[in-house]
Amino acid sequence: MKIFVDAMGGDHSPSEIVKGCIFAIQEYKMPITLIGIEEEIEKELKKYEYDKKFINIIPTIEIIENDDEPVMAIRKKKNSSMVKGMELVKENDNAVFISAGNTGALLAGGLLKVGRINGILRPALAPILPTKKGPTLLIDAGANAECKSQQLQQFALMGSLYMEKVIGIKNPKVGLINIGIEEKKGTEMIKETFKLLKNSSLNFIGNIEARDIPNGTADILVCDGFIGNIVLKLTEGLAFFIFQALEETILSTTRGKIGALLLKPSIKDLVKQFDYTEYGGAPFLGINGGLIKAHGSSDAKAIKNAIGQGIKYLEKEVNKNIEQEIKKLKIKKEGEE
Numbered sequence: 247m248k249i250f251v252d253a254m255g256g257d258h259s260p261s262e263i264v265k266g267c268i269f270a271i272q273e274y275k276m277p278i279t280l281i282g283i284e285e286e287i288e289k290e291l292k293k294y295e296y297d298k299k300f301i302n303i304i305p306t307i308e309i310i311e312n313d314d315e316p317v318m319a320i321r322k323k324k325n326s327s328m329v330k331g332m333e334l335v336k337e338n339d340n341a342v343f344i345s346a347g348n349t350g351a352l353l354a355g356g357l358l359k360v361g362r363i364n365g366i367l368r369p370a371l372a373p374i375l376p377t378k379k380g381p382t383l384l385i386d387a388g389a390n391a392e393c394k395s396q397q398l399q400q401f402a403l404m405g406s407l408y409m410e411k412v413i414g415i416k417n418p419k420v421g422l423i424n425i426g427i428e429e430k431k432g433t434e435m436i437k438e439t440f441k442l443l444k445n446s447s448l449n450f451i452g453n454i455e456a457r458d459i460p461n462g463t464a465d466i467l468v469c470d471g472f473i474g475n476i477v478l479k480l481t482e483g484l485a486f487f488i489f490q491a492l493e494e495t496i497l498s499t500t501r502g503k504i505g506a507l508l509l510k511p512s513i514k515d516l517v518k519q520f521d522y523t524e525y526g527g528a529p530f531l532g533i534n535g536g537l538i539k540a541h542g543s544s545d546a547k548a549i550k551n552a553i554g555q556g557i558k559y560l561e562k563e564v565n566k567n568i569e570q571e572i573k574k575l576k577i578k579k580e581g582e583e
Contacts (some may be wrong), residue, residue, distance in 0.1 A: 248341040253282030255347025264290035266549025271300040282327040316350030332359040335535035342536030342556035365572040369532030379462025388475035395438035404531040405466035411562035421454035421464030526552030
């Protein structure tokens, strides 16, 4: 098992990335390879006491910035931490790469440098959303703006395997995001997807309306990347707004401040339920190697948990299971009825 971490990706690199790796080796007792500008990584490592045998460094001299054009960055910045990390995943069996860097570049590099699992039509980004009943996987969250029904069918399969193997939910419930719960609702592509999922061996529970997403009605939410990205960003923005408005309202009066002290344990539990750092990152499912996209603003806790997520990904042989199951699906060739 090989764990590679992009030391230069994210808003708080390399300090929080290195700190997260220190937390990870203490908890998981697994060797980690940091990729990036060697002098900056070593400067951060000097702040900690740790077993030196657990940390390796692969030096690079370039950084893919958040405002870089994804495909051009992958092609031109060949000596960047992100490109090197994906090349190492391609070269090594049973390897995972974790990055909090440029999302578009990671998705482009996953296709250009690592490639797809045999039989996968399109890879998909699959973040975890917090809901009333626990974690729900959203797939796709932005890798594919337009999709065909068979691609969504594959997303559902990959999401089910991930939730079962990594998150530990047996026979996870699959829902299709739509404008209504009725089978006849939606575009032709959505209606065709409904038929495919209904006739599959997955635990398909039907269409899911956006208002039902926070209730945790389904364990996997299937959609194209256009819809998924809107759902993801609306969820993040709405959660931030609610917590900010709640804080401002409560602290605006003396009575509210006293009540806040009494409610502090409950509020802390609620905030934890919506904390993205608990799961660490979003897997890029369908890529022929482990790729975990951590949030751009990830702190050390998020990086540590993303590494733990990557370890489970490899231990549970997610890609091997996807390849085996995808062979069982009958995929129509272009032009077939």
